[in-house]
Amino acid sequence: MTISKNEYKKMADKASPGTTYGKNMFFAFVVGGGICALGQALANLYVRYGLELKDARAWVSISLIALSALLTALKIYDNLAKHAGAGTLVPITGFANSIVAPAMEFKSEGYVIGMGGKMFVIAGPVLVYGIAASILYGLIIWFFHLY
Template identity: 80%
Template sequence: MTISRSEYKKMADKASPGTTYGKNLFFAFLVGGAICVLGQALVNFYMRSGMDIKEARAWVSITLIGLSALLTALKVYDNIAKFAGAGTLVPITGFANSIVAPAMEFKSEGYVVGIGGKMFVIAGPVLVYSTSAAILYGLIVWFFHLY
């Protein structure tokens, strides 16, 4: 059976789900914003506890990373990510999720091969390219004395 290009396009359009860019954008903004609001609330909390701004921000990063790692281990973070899409990827919580999720998936293979070996499957390239970009940027600044 041979079908024409236009018939194939009609079949593909019928089988493809519609796009929901507006809804996806709204939920990404809502959840990403909520994560940032939580971060600011934690900064305020830590500063009221007696920390200076620099120390409070460091503890916020630690808290958000730990919270997202815990939610990933409990399989809650994935449900939030399905709902929010990119809203959970951009903040620091998304990076923590990208490290913990593969480790949890392969934990049955053991600590070294499973958790240790798979932990940086997704995050590894990010670390390599961000470190390489930082070195390249540093060399450009050093070469042209742009500081």
């Protein structure tokens, strides 16, 4: 049976679910904003209990990374991401999720080969590029005495 391009396109369009942009944007905004609001609430809480603002911001980062890793390990973060989409990609929580998720997926292969080896499958290229770029930019600044 031979199918023309037009017939295939009609079949694919019929089988493909429609995209609800408004709903997706709403949930991304609410969840992403909620993560940011949680970070601000944590910062306020840490300052209230005696930390300097600079230290409180560091503890907010640590808290959000730990919470994101824990929720990923419990498979809650992935379920949240199904509904929130891009809203869960707030950089610090999304990056923590991208490291923990592959590690949890390959946990059955062992701690060293499975979890340790697969932990940076997604995040590895980002880390390599970021580190290499920062070294290159640092050398350029040092060489031209721009700072």
